[in-house]
Amino acid sequence: MRPTVFLTLALLWISPATAVTITVQRGDTLTRLAVRHGTTVSALIQANPQLERGTLLAGMSLTLPQAGSAQTWTVEPGDTLYNIARRQSTTIGALIAANPGLDARRALKVGQRLILPVRSAPASARSTPAVRTASIRVGALPVQGRLTTPFRTGHEGIDLAAPTGTPIRAARAGVVSESRFDARTGWGWTVVVDHGDGFKTRYSHNSANLVLKGARVDAGRVIARVGSTGNSTGPHLDFRLTFQGTAINPLSLD
Numbered sequence: 001m002r003p004t005v006f007l008t009l010a011l012l013w014i015s016p017a018t019a020v021t022i023t024v025q026r027g028d029t030l031t032r033l034a035v036r037h038g039t040t041v042s043a044l045i046q047a048n049p050q051l052e053r054g055t056l057l058a059g060m061s062l063t064l065p066q067a068g069s070a071q072t073w074t075v076e077p078g079d080t081l082y083n084i085a086r087r088q089s090t091t092i093g094a095l096i097a098a099n100p101g102l103d104a105r106r107a108l109k110v111g112q113r114l115i116l117p118v119r120s121a122p123a124s125a126r127s128t129p130a131v132r133t134a135s136i137r138v139g140a141l142p143v144q145g146r147l148t149t150p151f152r153t154g155h156e157g158i159d160l161a162a163p164t165g166t167p168i169r170a171a172r173a174g175v176v177s178e179s180r181f182d183a184r185t186g187w188g189w190t191v192v193v194d195h196g197d198g199f200k201t202r203y204s205h206n207s208a209n210l211v212l213k214g215a216r217v218d219a220g221r222v223i224a225r226v227g228s229t230g231n232s233t234g235p236h237l238d239f240r241l242t243f244q245g246t247a248i249n250p251l252s253l254d
Contacts, residue, residue, distance in 0.1 A: 143226060189206035
């Protein structure tokens, strides 16, 4: 796993009147294209009648099936909820909502089929064909330390060892929802940042908190310093990421 996480969550709205085309690459097959773009072979053929009369060739332009009906994604080796959401221009939350019972804490299984959220254009996009994107980026992990405890059952975060006093930086912009000594859970001095889109990040065992509850912080701002307060065996950062209360492995997002 790389210690750097780039989290780009894109909302992509495309007018139904705007055709989306792709260019066939060498080695592509209809099955690979269908899986890659979250559709089916039959839907691709229906959207591209010429495929019934000839062979798929590199350089061909194909029209993707129009959004508006439920499609599925078959999980391939290495797939995570994040990279599926990124490829489909949706969000992890929308995937979870479209697949009741999907547990973001568990790894996806190869061959597992997911229902993709229906991508529908808002009223403003229907009146004026356009593509509108909004993206959020999460840069480097809060501390460039040594991974000592990975994400696992019973420890739904990652531990990054670093010298006492090492700056801890906010992974994303947001509002500080907690800044306190958490004796009940054993996390010691803790900061929680609410990012406003269902995501929260938690930074624990700090030697000092440098922000107060209610403060707005930018990505990369120093919000605390590494320590060993609470239930800890040495100086480190316990870093946790949740989406709507569900723990997610931060290192699975890249």
